[in-house]
Amino acid sequence: MILAAIDPAREAELRQLLDSMNAAPGRVNANNTLIPFAQFDTLHFARLLILDDKTLEDARVYGGGPAPSYPLYLAFVGDIDGNVDTFFKKLVNVAGAGLRAIFSCCEGFTTNTDLVRWMEKHSAPTIAAYVNCRGRTVRQVREEAALKEAIENYIKNNATELNGPLREIHTRLQQFVNAEKSSGRLVLSHEDRASVIWRIKNLLHLVGMPLLILLALPLLLVIAPIILIRLRHLEKTDPELCWRCDQAHSDKLSRSEDHDVTNQFTAMGSVKPGLVRRWTLSGILTTVDYAARHFVRRGRLGRIRTIHFARWVFLDRKKRMVFFSNYDGTVESYMDDFINKTGFGLNAVFGNGIGYPRTNWLVLDGCQHEQNYKNFLRRHTLPTQVWYKAYPGLTAVDLERNTRIRQGLESSSMSEEEIREWAALL
């Protein structure tokens, strides 16, 4: 994610540039001249937006003078396969001129600026990230979607002959797919295994975190009760700011939603004041990141199966936070999912944001105040100027199904039960 302060004098121009990348509101032109997203075969999702938080005034409920003022940022967020360096290089090669045009609206960017170095310098660290299925590349998604389509057509055209035992059908489909592969009509690449360096890093992360916690345990044990008591007091007294957002704002968001089966979501707000809240939020997000990296089951974030990618980013010395996600379905069903399936996690994280509905012991209540929570979230949602998805029409569950179909096809040792489950996917 690239984050850069916008030159106030150029904001209008930047907005125009971003709009020019769309075919219609909410519908990107994947071959637009500025950043032709379609040419990047390692890019899952991308978005460009102006982080224009209209809720800064909320901080005034904690007293003090005028609302804090922050620079207006441009964010360029991408979910990619492989490493960032390679992606930046390709970005500069393919879209150098377009990027220059866009970034020239940001402070400190001149015609002489080295693009790659500038992007590196403006990369904002992600405090927590979630990936639906680590290691599944754009190439794999597309190959498996083509596989699914080929099988579906084959079944439609040969329905009468595919009535035998399931194992026979499995073999016939294997033969069909192998023939398609040899003729070059289907490609099913095997992903390179992650590099040794990546695996060592991952292992160090896996072991390192608990070690660090173990080391800090004596200190933690001393301060944890103090923090908890303080948090308990805070959550009982923190003001709730959950009124319904202005209809025009909501309508604007709606216009760019539901053009695809997947939607983008960006929410932004200020973190509650004080070190206790900041530490709590950092601690919880670090835990989320750790769990998402090492423990969560593929395709699931808790019980939620509709999120492709999500990330949390701190801004302005942890005074503010932005949350980005790509999810399937409408925002209404997304919010219901969160409330009913992962309410505890939602409360633990967003309960540290100014105005969040009142929590109880940090994880209870909160979003269970359904309408307050939905109002809160809608009010904090930002319009996204440009949003790209590499595989329109496919949900996270579609991707999971297609992968399962492929795995079943490539397996030669399925039990009767497994083969039945596999056949039910077709």
Place this chain on the structure above:
Amino acid sequence: MGRTVMNERAVDYGDVQGLVRFGYGKMKEASYALLRIKNVAAARSWLRSAAITSAVAIKPPPTTATQVAFTAAGFKALGVSASVLANFSPEFLTGMTEESRARRLGDVGSNAPQQWSWGYATRMPHVLVMFFAEPGQLQTHVKSAKGNVWNDAFEEMQWLETADLDGVEPFGFADGISQPQIDWERQRDVTSPQLDYTNVVALGEFLLGYPNEYNKYTERPLIDADSASADLFAAEDVSEKKDLGRNGTYLVVRTLEQDVRSFWQFVYKQSQGNLSEADNLAAAFVGRTRAGDPLVPIQNQTIPGIGPDPEQVRQNQFTFDENLSGSRCPFGAHVHRANPRNSDYPGRPTGLAKLVTMLGFGPKGFRDDLMSSVRFHRILRRGREFGTELKPEEAINSAPPNESKRGLHFICLNANIARQFEFLQNAWMMNTKFSGLTGESDPLLGNREPIQGCPITADFTKPREKGVARRISGLPQFVTVRGGAYFFLPGLRALRYFARESSA
């Protein structure tokens, strides 16, 4: 003391419009007037004097009934102040035809509001007056209910006529079989997760002013106490305010034209001209036989809110829990989409197992836990058919010239349009990805319009016990939306407030 508390909590049926409690099944004649207000004073005067039927059960039951509801435009025309209006729900205020909403509801292509006969732009009604009567009494009922002021007050934009098809909707299936049971007694406890499917739903899901399935009060207009609002109940959750929403609810109306011939001709052709096979395929689309029996077996264990009436048990004492392969009832069948009959957690985990499920390590089957808990998405249906009956064996023949239209005036009641009607329509009915499927929407209601990245949405998957699923392609659009709007059906005290003499 317990008694006093009970009384305070009890619902005053005299303040609730009857349609919330009764379907008026015996009143087989019904006609709905879509009105525009010509003269505010006259309109208020008619509304004050109209005998609007309440939900009080009387013996013998009335033989006629009248109900009244308003659109947001209607409230404006009636002079309801902007500050009061602003506290109705955003869906009600912006309306069914707002462009982004129409996209979510599947009202695109031939369903697009621009082509509707009512409900769009200048064809937006202000008031809906619903007349019901036992056979032979409708005309006189309407005439006497209109009285003298009606013609000064309203311009009759359109009448929605209905027909009695004897409990069968135009495609030929028994209709209105599954309805939630409202918890009128306010006994339902929703403070902890619900591990079993229940048909009993919190009162607040269907009437404003009471706790809903989240145990919270849905947003609604609460106003200051003054002489005009003296007659209104105090809000249960904000005692210093008067509750203008109490005992009211939102009423959704959609005129759905059904192409009965296209429906039966399609399934007939798919069944190679075998009528009984066609019947089976049609039943697979619906998820019930034409008589109304579910395709999955009923269970022994009772379901709260279903029974003891044997017919209700036979038709509704089931869930889809054992329908794992979908071979009995296809995943995409209409009744599965409309009510997946699930609970808050798949597989009823308790204790540690619940925690494990919550953290995402529960069942890992492909179709596990894909759907939202249904108790937050129930609606109360009150629709009525229009047009004449057409039996399947006649429907397979081509239509005579100038055949009249048939279909359903779909009507439903809910306290939160976004979470109930709209969610159901969008996430379950129109969704081409429902329950792990792809390339198909509701076999009856689907608009078959391509969506981004999915050129085909006109399939239907019928899983088989053995072998791979049968995939049927090229379903025509059987149902076309011809009109619709969101209305508010006020409580009777609130109605008197809206209709009071002094102008707002």
